[in-house]
Amino acid sequence: METTRLRTIAVLAVVYIDMLGIGLAYPILPKLIEQFEHGNVSRASITFGLLSGVYSLMQFLLAPLLGALSDKFGRRPIILIALLGMGLNYVLLGLAPNLLWLAAGRVISGAMGASFSTANAYLADITPPEKRAQSFGLIGAAFGFGFITGPVLGGILGAIDLHLPFLVAAGLSFVDLVFTFFVLPESLDAEHRKEFAWSRANPLGALRELGRYGDVAGLMAVYILAMFANRVSEMTWVLFSTYRFHWGPKEIGISLAAVGVMFVVGQGFLVRLLLPRIGERRAIVMGLLVSAVLMAGYGTITQGWMIYPLIALGVFGWVIAQPAVMGIMSKAVPANEQGLLQGALASLTSLTSIVGPPIWTGLFGYFVSPAAPFILPGAAFFASSAVFLIALGLALRWLGARAALAPG
Template sequence: MNRNFWITALIAFINSLSVTILIPIIYLYGKKFGLSDLQTSLLFSMYAIAQFFATPVIGKLSDRFGRKPLLIISLAGTVIANLIAGTATTASLVFLGRFLDGITGGNLSVAQAIISDITGPKDRAQAFGIFGAAMGLGFVLGPVTSLLAQKVSLGTAFLVSAAVALIALILTVVFLPETLPTPVAQTGNIFDLGLENLVKGLTKPGVGILLLINFCTGTTFTMFTYAFQPYFINVLQQSSESLTLLFLGFGTMAVIMQTWGVSVLKTKISVVKIMFLGLFFRSLSFVLMPVIPNISYFVIISILFSIFNSLVQPMISTLLSLNAQPQEQGMVMGLNASYLSISNGIGPVIAGVIVQQSHPITYGYPLYLAGILTFAVLFWAVKARNNYTPEVKSV
């Protein structure tokens, strides 16, 4: 891995840190402004839906004008958006901040395109594994940083997140060179939202089915992420400090699996089988988590979940990259991020409709549903495996 790869991984880590500082407090921050569970789920969805419309355009523009300028714009948007949300005096300003962060939030897809630019096909699985581990390290430190910021106020966590994103922005401007080998010639309207590309992306051989698989797994995963925190606090009667320690465990296991784990597994089984393994244990964990409302039991299942869950996204990204043409890497990664974004918008709303604050046990219902649906996605992915990766055609 060359110098540019490690710079990109560092930027991904810092950006992940900025994002995960907010994960433990968005639900609580919405409650501070008097939002209901359903309204709070819409606060989650606002960011995701904005990303859905923005990321295909950002990916396409990065193919046309370069990775670096689009990454700069995305990170600058995060800085401004979190300043707005962190100093908000009304719920409307919080929604505005989340919307702005989403509409400029294409930094992940651009960073993935950079990884595709600078790594060869044989190194790509390991590269995306390390990239995922860098983001996982952000998941380790983000909640801890958030807990420290919350000692001042919930809004301070947004301000700290903005400061961290500013560091990533400075690193990008100063140290990251342009990695796009050959810009795509400009055609069409640059302000096109890319809705036609969203449909066309589904027709691309090897790419379309992976986009759908990632959309489905993203929907079920965000059902889990929305219900997870209130279940842990209200049903298991745990504190925010305990929640932070659990996030710390999740992040630590993700780093181990996406570095050492991926490098070991890929010498023994194919990328697509690693994805199947991750999906199976993610499904099983979702179903088992709410069976017994006991903290020791929950921690054991969470360890199983954190070991295998971190394998899913890097493997899907790897398969997408291997199936996409070199000149389409930015667009395909943008489409992938966009479909993930709309899934992130749908999942919390489904969970928000199911749960009832007056009956805390209902916070477990989205976990059961997420597990059942993820098993269905796994079955579909296995059945259709010959359609989306050349690697399995000879197996």
């Protein structure tokens, strides 16, 4: 038990430091691009969007490959390679003399962004099936804590020099690499490994392979719809709050910090308290229903203060349902395909990062423009609520066939 706890802490430290590095760079990258574009904000915005798309595209294409490789060679070497790649990425960004270097860094970063999915597979290896959803929640909490602390530190360092946050992030990645090398043992025994095959080391092949398992096939559609719906906040939060409440950077920053706290509380603590009591199936239903109500609430509110009770309600939304969905899928897959599963989930998540931005920002932009039949700033949130309801309908259909209301 003590060994498992230490290994869990070690892999959570890997995820946190990795996310801290991403958070350090996040608020500075747009400004660095603007500097390379000689202050042209319009061109800088387009370039930032393209580089973000490249990052997501690389994750979409390569996450199943890295997951399949971790099933063949073990989790530890893949995590180490990912950390090395992230460190080199930040060195490129920190020393970049032009946009070409930035583009190369984003390609490497997207290609090597496997530590989250491989960390999930690692925890699945060392955690009993009935407790995996709670472990996946801890990964989310580490992610959320990095989301809170990283941008704050990045903003402070960026005020000194725009390149400094990237160099600090590089240092953290290399420290994380050394820490992982000496502290984190392999979690996948040789007898539980699976031969590598190119046919399943791609997004479509991975989904086809995992579709053999009924629980995975049934919940995969729920997962991708919910992840897509959840992207609306990430894509339109700044646009919506600026338009609706006339917020500036300070108010937006405080609200985003509150979202991070909600994420840590929900996935770090509430998941561990709630799931053993109500079960994974009820948690999925509750989380999707609350998320549908939550998104409709965001679209309806007219005063800035109203956003904070809704953020608090969010701890019972997709924040709870996501690790429950992942837990059920993980229990349906054997040990030698956990990497493939997590890689496929990471690939689908990246797909929502590619498809989501133009849809959600497009909806917002259209319904605040003169071309719209009426002004509706919350249109994207209302559409997101509808998508969550569709996901809820699919989940109820799947759960109904499996006596869903029995505790998980």
